[in-house]
Amino acid sequence: MKQILKFENVIKRYPNGVHALNGVSFEMKEGEFISVIGPSGSGKSTLLRTINKLITISEGTVVLDGEKISDKKGKALRSLRRKVGMIFQNYNLVYSLSVLQNVLHGRLGFMKGFKGIFGIYSEEDKKKALSLIKELGLEQFAYNRASDLSGGQKQRVGIARAIMQEPKLLLCDEPIASLDPSSAKTIMDLLKDMTSKRNIACIVNLHQLDVAMKYSTRIIGLSKGKIVFDDTPDKLTEEAIEKIYGTSYENLMLGGEKSEKEDSFNCA
Amino acid sequence: MKKKIPLIAHDLKKIYTIFAVVVVVLFIVCTILTNFNVMSLVSNGDAFWSFITNDFLPPKLPKASRIPGVLSSVLVTLALALSSTTIAAILAMFVALFGSEKVSPFPKLAKVVRGFATFLRNIPALVWAFILFSSLGIGTGVGFVALCITSFAFMVRAFVETMEDVSQDCVESLLTVGGTFPQRVSQAILPSCLSGFLSWFLYCVEVNIRASTIVGMVGGGGVGMTLFSYIKNFQYDIALSIILLIALMVIVVDQVTNILRKELLK
Ligand SMILES: Nc1ncnc2c1ncn2[C@@H]1O[C@H](COP(=O)(O)OP(=O)(O)O)[C@@H](O)[C@H]1O
Ligand SMILES: [Mg+2]
Numbered sequence: 245m246k247q248i249l250k251f252e253n254v255i256k257r258y259p260n261g262v263h264a265l266n267g268v269s270f271e272m273k274e275g276e277f278i279s280v281i282g283p284s285g286s287g288k289s290t291l292l293r294t295i296n297k298l299i300t301i302s303e304g305t306v307v308l309d310g311e312k313i314s315d316k317k318g319k320a321l322r323s324l325r326r327k328v329g330m331i332f333q334n335y336n337l338v339y340s341l342s343v344l345q346n347v348l349h350g351r352l353g354f355m356k357g358f359k360g361i362f363g364i365y366s367e368e369d370k371k372k373a374l375s376l377i378k379e380l381g382l383e384q385f386a387y388n389r390a391s392d393l394s395g396g397q398k399q400r401v402g403i404a405r406a407i408m409q410e411p412k413l414l415l416c417d418e419p420i421a422s423l424d425p426s427s428a429k430t431i432m433d434l435l436k437d438m439t440s441k442r443n444i445a446c447i448v449n450l451h452q453l454d455v456a457m458k459y460s461t462r463i464i465g466l467s468k469g470k471i472v473f474d475d476t477p478d479k480l481t482e483e484a485i486e487k488i489y490g491t492s493y494e495n496l497m498l499g500g501e502k503s504e505k506e507d508s509f510n511c512a
Numbered sequence: 513m514k515k516k517i518p519l520i521a522h523d524l525k526k527i528y529t530i531f532a533v534v535v536v537v538l539f540i541v542c543t544i545l546t547n548f549n550v551m552s553l554v555s556n557g558d559a560f561w562s563f564i565t566n567d568f569l570p571p572k573l574p575k576a577s578r579i580p581g582v583l584s585s586v587l588v589t590l591a592l593a594l595s596s597t598t599i600a601a602i603l604a605m606f607v608a609l610f611g612s613e614k615v616s617p618f619p620k621l622a623k624v625v626r627g628f629a630t631f632l633r634n635i636p637a638l639v640w641a642f643i644l645f646s647s648l649g650i651g652t653g654v655g656f657v658a659l660c661i662t663s664f665a666f667m668v669r670a671f672v673e674t675m676e677d678v679s680q681d682c683v684e685s686l687l688t689v690g691g692t693f694p695q696r697v698s699q700a701i702l703p704s705c706l707s708g709f710l711s712w713f714l715y716c717v718e719v720n721i722r723a724s725t726i727v728g729m730v731g732g733g734g735v736g737m738t739l740f741s742y743i744k745n746f747q748y749d750i751a752l753s754i755i756l757l758i759a760l761m762v763i764v765v766d767q768v769t770n771i772l773r774k775e776l777l778k
Pocket of ligand 1: 258262264285287290
């Protein structure tokens, strides 16, 4: 499988002196579904945002699809960003626009001049957006304002927008943190399904260990800006979990009973 | 004696007490400094009242031949306020894009833009009017520019804040799809901030209706100028009916903008 992403000794210092990433190195291949877990403030969001240069790294290199993202500026940066879809905890939709318009935003990176500015999309793009909306079960909402939707539905619009970009890599920053358990499952199922069908690599920041175990092909554990675990879900022992969260296993509120966790091992 | 149970926290009570004392002291200090005693209004009441009852009351209509002129001067004031606010709003929208670190393509310049707007805004429209009248001469055009400058500066600040409240998240998402700055503006910032912008615009129209009357009095034309000419000729009774007309105009505009603003919130 082809390599899609490489981190080499990446360091991120914020201007206030916080070391959010402290020498992070890993590689990612096509078809992988990686969950990043770790306590709040361990640098998960920072890690994700350095990949499409929403945050600029201080040292090291990030190579995306064979290109070093740190040298990229302007047009080159935009076309590299196009390859990376992103899904946010707060959905980040334009709520005064329709669902269809929000989904079509995924095409903006491909459009030039006034067509892009005024949102004059090709019929082909519109057809594609509508079929994607249908695939996500939102067809009756295509012309509703995005603000009228429920949280789970908004997140599905977010997914559709990212998929419209035809990305090679999908980044999800706590995509289910604001959702109820049932919508959360729908979203995770959709993410897994859409990315594997389209051969899109996927990185998800998660708080729920059981979800990480169930869906990912690989788990990266972050603690204080360092990778302290990087392996398949079945290798995530109690000991490893304690190392990531820096506290004993009993002090953690985990997503399910132990027996259920074993179930999810089998599913995964 | 039993101690009464206090209703509010001790600290809060102390703050209220201090506040009351400060107000009284300030009043006394100001009275001494300005040599103006509120009581003189009461003791000189006779002269004051006779001025009101003899000179102002009852309101008298201007000569019939002058009425169309008076009405058209009201229209001039309205037009002055509306057009200056509109032009200012359009300019402010462009400039505000560069006044927010989170939105502007040149985040380092954002502070400069905001500082400039704050500076302009803190000079009242009336002062601008005087400055411009003395350099460019009297006229509606100059009144227009004076109103434009202050409402432009005000709206830059207001628009920047609206943008920072509303659009940071969706701007970020359009960054990740590889959108250009104009695309981010037209597809994310404008749609999500438009109702906020319009609501500030309407507020500015209200403010400028009043301001354009005053700018008119010092030479900007419109109903302010008409009012001032009657006052200068000691025709206070006619002036009163024009004052009532101005009040009516302001009330009507406030009502209309209020209704529009409520519609916007829906
Ligand atoms: N813009 C910023 N400026 C300064 N410090 C930041 C900024 N963003 C995050 N941090 C700090 O960097 C660390 C990692 O944050 P983050 O990547 O958001 O962690 P996580 O997503 O795992 O909760 C935290 O200590 C946080 O306070
Ligand atoms: Mg985070």
